[in-house]
Amino acid sequence: xxxxxxxxxxxxxxxxxxxxxxxxxxxxxxxxxxxxxxxxxxxxxxxxxxxxxxxxxxxxxxxxxxxxxxxxxxxxxxxxxxxxxxxxxxxxxxxxxxxxxxxxxxxxxxxxxxxxxxxxxxxxxxxxxxxxxxxxxxxxxxxxxxxxxxxxxxxxxxxxxxxxxxxxxxxxxxxxxxxxxxxxxxxxxxxxxxxxxxxxxxxxxxx
Amino acid sequence: xxxxxxxxxxxxxxxxxxxxxxxxxxxxxxxxxxxxxxxxxxxxxxxxxxxxxxxxxxxxxxxxxxxxxxxxxxxxxxxxxxxxxxxxxxxxxxxxxxxxxxxxxxxxxxxxxxxxxxxxxxxxxxxxxxxxxxxxxxxxxxxxxxxxxxxxxxxxxxxxxxxxxxxxxxxxxxxxxxxxxxxxxxxxxxxxxxxxxxxxxxxxxxxxxxxxxx
Numbered sequence: 001x002x003x004x005x006x007x008x009x010x011x012x013x014x015x016x017x018x019x020x021x022x023x024x025x026x027x028x029x030x031x032x033x034x035x036x037x038x039x040x041x042x043x044x045x046x047x048x049x050x051x052x053x054x055x056x057x058x059x060x061x062x063x064x065x066x067x068x069x070x071x072x073x074x075x076x077x078x079x080x081x082x083x084x085x086x087x088x089x090x091x092x093x094x095x096x097x098x099x100x101x102x103x104x105x106x107x108x109x110x111x112x113x114x115x116x117x118x119x120x121x122x123x124x125x126x127x128x129x130x131x132x133x134x135x136x137x138x139x140x141x142x143x144x145x146x147x148x149x150x151x152x153x154x155x156x157x158x159x160x161x162x163x164x165x166x167x168x169x170x171x172x173x174x175x176x177x178x179x180x181x182x183x184x185x186x187x188x189x190x191x192x193x194x195x196x197x198x199x200x201x202x203x204x205x206x207x
Numbered sequence: 208x209x210x211x212x213x214x215x216x217x218x219x220x221x222x223x224x225x226x227x228x229x230x231x232x233x234x235x236x237x238x239x240x241x242x243x244x245x246x247x248x249x250x251x252x253x254x255x256x257x258x259x260x261x262x263x264x265x266x267x268x269x270x271x272x273x274x275x276x277x278x279x280x281x282x283x284x285x286x287x288x289x290x291x292x293x294x295x296x297x298x299x300x301x302x303x304x305x306x307x308x309x310x311x312x313x314x315x316x317x318x319x320x321x322x323x324x325x326x327x328x329x330x331x332x333x334x335x336x337x338x339x340x341x342x343x344x345x346x347x348x349x350x351x352x353x354x355x356x357x358x359x360x361x362x363x364x365x366x367x368x369x370x371x372x373x374x375x376x377x378x379x380x381x382x383x384x385x386x387x388x389x390x391x392x393x394x395x396x397x398x399x400x401x402x403x404x405x406x407x408x409x410x411x412x413x414x415x416x417x418x419x420x421x
């Protein structure tokens with residue numbers, strides 16, 4: 001795989017999410033990108049419900065990415081990311097007495113996948129417990145493993161399609177500029193955005 | 208690629224492991240290895256060996272209101288011969304002995320390859336190391352049956368896989384098949400294969416609960 005940048009697309013006022021997704025898809029198609037199937041990144045969150053003296057309450061996020069269909073990513077809220085076979089889901093079921101799934105917390109980003117030369121562009125609608133929350137875009141540049149070497153190229157493509165976004169790279173990517181990029185880095189970007197969407201949703205509810 | 212989104216196997220059921228166990232004293236091990244080499248697949252090749260470090264982690268909780276102690280064990284295994292190989296995280300259920308119509312032990316079995324940060328991951332989840340050991344041995348395949356002949360070593364210092372002491376003067380012999388639930392017929396094949404290894408080794412279904420009570 002190459003390097004990936006995931007970022008939210010702000011929906012302008014007065015437009016619906018569906019309209020904006022349609023509009024973005026048209027723009028990408030106009031550019032000459034070719035449809036290449038669909039994609040999905042999903043995340044479920046488990047919360048610890050046991051008490052022992054040494055472990056504070058923990059959250060474990062379980063994520064899947066259709067780009068790595070046989071893999072399951074598990075991230076503890078300390079930031080440690082375990083990359084495992086997809087059967088890791090079964091292991092989580094074995095921990096039912098200790099970790100319980102948070103209800104109404106399932107969040108996913110899914111949509112159309114486009115190939116454009118050496119780039120892969122994904123336009124995802126974010127659904128939290130099946131209700132639409134926003135748009136996440138993912139741009140991947142295949143031929144490179146270090147973000148620092150190709151950031152300007154990616155930025156140029158992103159800005160040519162989506163306008164003046166991402167003047168500076170997201171904070172998470174900045175610290176990864178000079179290290180080799182891997183699939184768990186993509187997942188961590190998604191998790192960061194998913195957590196943002198969840199926070200916004202619960203803040204809206206509280207209002 | 209169309210429809211690839213549904214590839215995730217969220218609902219996959221756990222596998223079952225069918226198991227027979229026995230042991231052989233060190234002196235007779237070579238004879239058994241030769242017999243196995245003849246009986247198993249790839250007889251023309253030298254038998255394959257392994258050298259692993261296994262760490263058993265426990266997650267415990269003591270809920271005061273009902274004084275009920277719950278625990279789950281996860282086993283982490285990694286090869287000391289091939290440090291770049293993936294680590295393994297395994298869950299092994301309580302072995303069921305069943306009645307006489309059942310020829311082998313049956314237990315739930317989940318084996319997942321993971322990245323090498325699995326030990327810190329488990330610690331952060333609240334697991335604590337229960338015990339660890341080093342296991343060295345040989346493995347054979349016969350169809351989907353797997354035979355391992357292995358020696359278990361006690362580690363004299365925690366986390367030091369060099370300073371070892373053999374646990375006993377014998378080798379543990381295990382005949383296993385991992386299969387989806389409901390494939391009971393495989394037990395007949397295993398029984399027949401175990402018959403062919405007699406009298407070099409007696410492979411039996413050993414009641415683990417009885418051992419822990421002793």
